[in-house]
Amino acid sequence: MTDVLMIDDYELAEACAIVTAFGSERFGYVVTPNVDHVIRHYHDPDFRALYAQAAYVFLDSHFLAHLIGLLKRRRHRVSPGSDLTAAMMSSVMKPNDFAVMVGGSAEQAHELRARFGLKALRHVDPPMNFIRDKVAVESCLRAIEESSPFRFCFLAVGSPQQEVIAQKLKERGVARGLALCIGASIDFITGVEKRAPLWIRKSGFEWLFRLVQNPRRLAKRYLVRGPGIFLLLPHIELRLRRPIAVPREVPTMSGTSPLTAATETVTPAA
Numbered sequence: 299m300t301d302v303l304m305i306d307d308y309e310l311a312e313a314c315a316i317v318t319a320f321g322s323e324r325f326g327y328v329v330t331p332n333v334d335h336v337i338r339h340y341h342d343p344d345f346r347a348l349y350a351q352a353a354y355v356f357l358d359s360h361f362l363a364h365l366i367g368l369l370k371r372r373r374h375r376v377s378p379g380s381d382l383t384a385a386m387m388s389s390v391m392k393p394n395d396f397a398v399m400v401g402g403s404a405e406q407a408h409e410l411r412a413r414f415g416l417k418a419l420r421h422v423d424p425p426m427n428f429i430r431d432k433v434a435v436e437s438c439l440r441a442i443e444e445s446s447p448f449r450f451c452f453l454a455v456g457s458p459q460q461e462v463i464a465q466k467l468k469e470r471g472v473a474r475g476l477a478l479c480i481g482a483s484i485d486f487i488t489g490v491e492k493r494a495p496l497w498i499r500k501s502g503f504e505w506l507f508r509l510v511q512n513p514r515r516l517a518k519r520y521l522v523r524g525p526g527i528f529l530l531l532p533h534i535e536l537r538l539r540r541p542i543a544v545p546r547e548v549p550t551m552s553g554t555s556p557l558t559a560a561t562e563t564v565t566p567a568a
Contacts, residue, residue, distance in 0.1 A: 323474060331358055429462060
């Protein structure tokens, strides 16, 4: 079996510009596949269906990009979800832009409001393992929908829970705005979990840095499930979706003067 994962092949600045321009007149959601997601995508048809309905699929993993480049001689751009989330909060969102954070703690929500001046950030805190409880899922969905239209909804409840919630929001057709499935991004931004230095992230060894920081929680993911990617990679194809129009004004990650894109439409590398 060959598993085809459709991706939008953009680097961080381009992805940031695309997400920034989405608006609040419709609903869509962003997923950022890492190695663990790609393995799940291969084995789980339900997870594949969740990815198939995403508005944008940006590659999260430098490690995976390097591995594909080495073994398949194909280059893919990377736009890590944690970096994209940080860029949205620090460089894109204005103080009165309405946003929702699902997951994380009340203390983290307070810190984000204070640090980035996000006066209209609402926090929704579903219980642990809520995805198994239909009542809790319904309560979460309604809380998000009551906050609509929003500019961004940050779904920080882990995969595949966050993708399930995103797809249900799309299916119900009530919410308006862009939801981002962001995993541990809030923990990185608020310092709950230490982020690897940039050079380690770009080298593809952020997974090792995280494993050293938290071996008990991450050993199964990185040492048991993760190596399966080497066996699956011959049966996995990252196929490029049609190019997306990138706004000419591409915000910098520092929030200073914007960069100007060379063209309005970026054609992904083959």
